[in-house]
Amino acid sequence: xxxxxxxxxxxxxxxxxxxxxxxxxxxxxxxxxxxxxxxxxxxxxxxxxxxxxxxxxxxxxxxxxxxxxxxxxxxxxxxxxxxxxxxxxxxxxxxxxxxxxxxxxxxxxxxxxxxxxxxxxxxxxxxxxxxxxxxxxxxxxxxxxxxxxxxxxxxxxxxxxxxxxxxxxxxxxxxxxxxxxxxxxxxxxxxxxxxxxxxxxxxxxxxxxxxxxxxxxxxxxxxxxxxxxxxxxxxxxxxxxxxxxxxxxxxxxxxxxxxxxxxxxxxxxxxxxxxxxxxxxxxxxxxxxxxxxxxxxxxxxxxxxxxxxxxxxxxxxx
Amino acid sequence: xxxxxxxxxxxxxxxxxxxxxxxxxxxxxxxxxxxxxxxxxxxxxxxxxxxxxxxxxxxxxxxxxxxxxxxxxxxxxxxxxxxxxxxxxxxxxxxxxxxxxxxxxxxxxxxxxxxxxxxxxxxxxxxxxxxxxxxxxxxxxxxxxxxxxxxxxxxxxxxxxxxxxxxxxxxxxxxxxxxxxxxxxxxxxxxxxxxxxxxxxxxxxxxxxxxxxxxxxxxxxxxxxxxxxxxxxxxxxxxxxxxxxxxxx
Numbered sequence: 246x247x248x249x250x251x252x253x254x255x256x257x258x259x260x261x262x263x264x265x266x267x268x269x270x271x272x273x274x275x276x277x278x279x280x281x282x283x284x285x286x287x288x289x290x291x292x293x294x295x296x297x298x299x300x301x302x303x304x305x306x307x308x309x310x311x312x313x314x315x316x317x318x319x320x321x322x323x324x325x326x327x328x329x330x331x332x333x334x335x336x337x338x339x340x341x342x343x344x345x346x347x348x349x350x351x352x353x354x355x356x357x358x359x360x361x362x363x364x365x366x367x368x369x370x371x372x373x374x375x376x377x378x379x380x381x382x383x384x385x386x387x388x389x390x391x392x393x394x395x396x397x398x399x400x401x402x403x404x405x406x407x408x409x410x411x412x413x414x415x416x417x418x419x420x421x422x423x424x425x426x427x428x429x430x431x432x433x434x435x436x437x438x439x440x441x442x443x444x445x446x447x448x449x450x451x452x453x454x455x456x457x458x459x460x461x462x463x464x465x466x467x468x469x470x471x472x473x474x475x476x477x478x479x480x481x482x483x484x485x486x487x488x489x490x491x492x493x494x495x496x497x498x499x500x501x502x503x504x505x506x507x508x509x510x511x512x513x514x515x516x517x518x519x520x521x522x523x524x525x526x527x528x529x530x531x532x533x534x535x536x537x538x539x540x541x542x543x544x545x546x547x548x549x550x551x552x553x554x555x556x557x558x559x560x561x562x563x
Numbered sequence: 564x565x566x567x568x569x570x571x572x573x574x575x576x577x578x579x580x581x582x583x584x585x586x587x588x589x590x591x592x593x594x595x596x597x598x599x600x601x602x603x604x605x606x607x608x609x610x611x612x613x614x615x616x617x618x619x620x621x622x623x624x625x626x627x628x629x630x631x632x633x634x635x636x637x638x639x640x641x642x643x644x645x646x647x648x649x650x651x652x653x654x655x656x657x658x659x660x661x662x663x664x665x666x667x668x669x670x671x672x673x674x675x676x677x678x679x680x681x682x683x684x685x686x687x688x689x690x691x692x693x694x695x696x697x698x699x700x701x702x703x704x705x706x707x708x709x710x711x712x713x714x715x716x717x718x719x720x721x722x723x724x725x726x727x728x729x730x731x732x733x734x735x736x737x738x739x740x741x742x743x744x745x746x747x748x749x750x751x752x753x754x755x756x757x758x759x760x761x762x763x764x765x766x767x768x769x770x771x772x773x774x775x776x777x778x779x780x781x782x783x784x785x786x787x788x789x790x791x792x793x794x795x796x797x798x799x800x801x802x803x804x805x806x807x808x809x810x811x812x
Binding site: 308311335338343347349351352355367376381382383384385423426429431434444479493500525536537548553 | 576578589600601656657683686688689691693694696697701703704705719725726727728730731732735741745772773775776778782789790791793795799802806807810812
């Protein structure tokens with residue numbers, strides 16, 4: 246039996262969980278789902294889910310990784326699940342890691358490919374921020390797996406399942422909620438957010454100073470874009486870390502990314518690989534970014550950007 | 564407050580990666596090594612906490628002998644001592660790693676264990692929560708702000724524009740993300756002192772992982788061809804033209 250740990254957001258089954266449900270059929274045998282707190286079983290039917298193990302503890306409606314991990318551990322054990330699948334989200338990875346630790350089980354996170362070989366599962370995982378892949382084999386039972394939702398399309402099953410709801414009996418003490426989410430401080434968005442901007446202007450080592458970012462701000466203002474920086478720029482304190490584009494920062498996906506004075510380290514490129522177009526401005530013809538960019542300009546950004554700003558102003562009539 | 568920080572030695576990959584002939588590893592023959600970025604911030608956070616509140620920082624790493632370089636760097640910055648769980652084996656999954664850490668610290672007492680949210684290389688997102696669960700202590704992950712109040716850790720995780728707040732009684736495990744602080748550079752005096760600092764080195768038995776490492780694979784090159792728009796300011800008209808074509812101007 247394959248058990249899928251499903252997540253809901255504002256009452257709706259997440260798209261990532263739909264991908265996880267779609268993967269479950271490859272393991273053969275019945276598909277069951279485990280859902281915590283308030284959960285809608287009806288939406289699981291199209292994915293061939295036969296049974297929904299529902300942990301009806303309202304305390305789990307507020308994020309509580311310790312308690313959730315313990316509940317999932319108990320459901321996996323009581324149902325003798327052979328394979329457990331979830332989407333590779335921060336919350337599911339945390340909860341499954343805690344369940345795995347309680348059961349001393351193996352857990353492969355962020356899988357992009359899966360195949361079955363006898364009692365083992367051969368898998369490919371995204372590593373180094375997705376710039377490289379690891380091939381590995383998961384053994385033992387149960388096997389815990391989270392999948393990269395971008396690597397598996399959500400697909401409904403050929404035949405719907407009954408999604409019969411069964412209340413799962415789990416024992417959770419108050420102490421299991423010791424690391425539950427306490428509160429949420431809401432912040433205000435300032436300017437255009439990097440991760441949803443249509444145009445992003447990025448600056449790296451070639452900027453040379455915090456002050457030099459003013460020129461990027463001016464261009465971003467004209468193009469209705471956001472400004473970001475490479476890890477070099479944020480480590481040097483030229484830019485706040487919240488503006489970092491890269492593996493340890495923000496992942497961007499704009500229509501146009503203008504990368505200025507950025508060599509193209511892997512750490513940075515995994516953060517901007519979803520850009521539809523990358524215009525690289527760099528004075529080093531051998532910079533790796535020219536291997537990945539769609540458009541390139543060879544030269545000094547400190548000369549090119551002011552001239553570009555003047556031209557853009559003319560076009561816009563400002 | 565006595566703090567344990569778990570770090571990992573990873574290659575400083577730069578712009579291009581090649582694999583070893585057996586494809587099991589990144590070819591690091593022309594690479595430097597560094598502390599995985601989130602963990603570099605964990606070391607910094609631990610040193611700042613002990614500077615503020617007293618106590619000692621112990622740094623622990625699981626890895627090959629060369630990892631002493633990253634441990635000594637941490638001592639140079641202000642950690643009091645370091646433990647190396649030495650193994651050349653490349654087959655440590657999160658399960659085996661968590662067991663090795665828990666086993667190594669079972670006779671020691673820490674008020675706080677800091678780790679990175681995920682290692683830069685393998686990114687398993689598991690070792691912190693696993694260690695916390697095995698020790699039976701609370702855990703918060705992906706933390707970008709950490710304070711202490713009435714014997715509790717107030718840990719904040721960024722979620723878009725919002726901050727999710729956790730209050731953990733100590734001892735606890737907290738995994739942090741880059742951005743929580745800006746790591747310092749070691750002082751010259753620190754570097755000199757760290758050279759002589761004693762390191763506890765424990766040879767590790769080969770692990771019996773649940774997830775067996777086979778090989779690494781490079782992504783398929785997208786094969787996209789770059790269009791050069793020119794050199795210097797003479798390229799500006801073509802940049803403008805391109806921005807118009809792409810519908811952003």
